[in-house]
Amino acid sequence: DGGITQSPKYLFRKEGQNVTLSCEQNLNHDAMYWYRQDPGQGLRLIYYSQIVNDFQKGDIAEGYSVSREKKESFPLTVTSAQKNPTAFYLCATLSGRNTGELFFGEGSRLTVL
Amino acid sequence: AQSVTQLDSQVPVFEEAPVELRCNYSSSVSVYLFWYVQYPNQGLQLLLKYLSGSTLVKGINGFEAEFNKSQTSFHLRKPSVHISDTAEYFCAVSRNSGGYQKVTFGTGTKLQVIP
Numbered sequence: 001d002g003g004i005t006q007s008p009k010y011l012f013r014k015e016g017q018n019v020t021l022s023c024e025q026n027l028n029h030d031a032m033y034w035y036r037q038d039p040g041q042g043l044r045l046i047y048y049s050q051i052v053n054d055f056q057k058g059d060i061a062e063g064y065s066v067s068r069e070k071k072e073s074f075p076l077t078v079t080s081a082q083k084n085p086t087a088f089y090l091c092a093t094l095s096g097r098n099t100g101e102l103f104f105g106e107g108s109r110l111t112v113l
Numbered sequence: 114a115q116s117v118t119q120l121d122s123q124v125p126v127f128e129e130a131p132v133e134l135r136c137n138y139s140s141s142v143s144v145y146l147f148w149y150v151q152y153p154n155q156g157l158q159l160l161l162k163y164l165s166g167s168t169l170v171k172g173i174n175g176f177e178a179e180f181n182k183s184q185t186s187f188h189l190r191k192p193s194v195h196i197s198d199t200a201e202y203f204c205a206v207s208r209n210s211g212g213y214q215k216v217t218f219g220t221g222t223k224l225q226v227i228p
Contacts, residue, residue: 041222042221043157098209099164100214101145101159103155
């Protein structure tokens with residue numbers, strides 16, 4: 001079955017450590033997105049990538065980095081520069097190229113101690 | 114610019130009662146409209162979408178929504194809710210912005226179905 005796999009599901013890290021969240025898809029979708037979700041704030045766009053080797057900053061990119069070396073993979077690194085990294089992170093692909101319809105992974109919950 | 118407003122952060126409703134979750138948006142251009150549902154500690158799933166045509170759209174799990182252009186609203190309704198409908202619901206709008214589909218989400222409405 002086609003889908004998006006995010007790993008790990010839960011992650012605990014100490015302050016000051018970089019963390020990389022994995023996102024792999026086998027849907028053959030070109031565009032991929034990373035969102036951050038905090039209670040009461042909805043989803044906020046961190047980075048997006050429309051094709052391999054290209055990515056753009058979203059609304060809250062500071063303290064994050066991404067790469068897109070393969071169509072299937074779009075990992076997100078939460079760096080030590082991110083001031084408040086504890087959140088639920090969602091990866092999505094664009095299933096409706098001309099409509100903006102998104103298909104989401106199950107999410108990764110990062111807790112920084 | 115575009116924005117989405119979900120005025121109700123929480124909506125409690127008794128089982129088998131009807132429910133309406135409100136969504137209003139603002140945009141200077143035409144948009145596409147979506148409702149997504151999120152169960153605890155999971156990703157979002159598409160409930161329904163309005164792209165064009167009939168303003169009343171039907172989705173999964175018995176939900177429907179009506180697009181009202183004059184009121185810039187896209188309210189979600191269900192005539193009789195079930196315990197399993199307890200979840201958070203997000204309204205979203207999408208428009209083309211320089212060849213990229215910009216998607217904006219509302220802050221979500223938590224639906225709590227009371228037995």
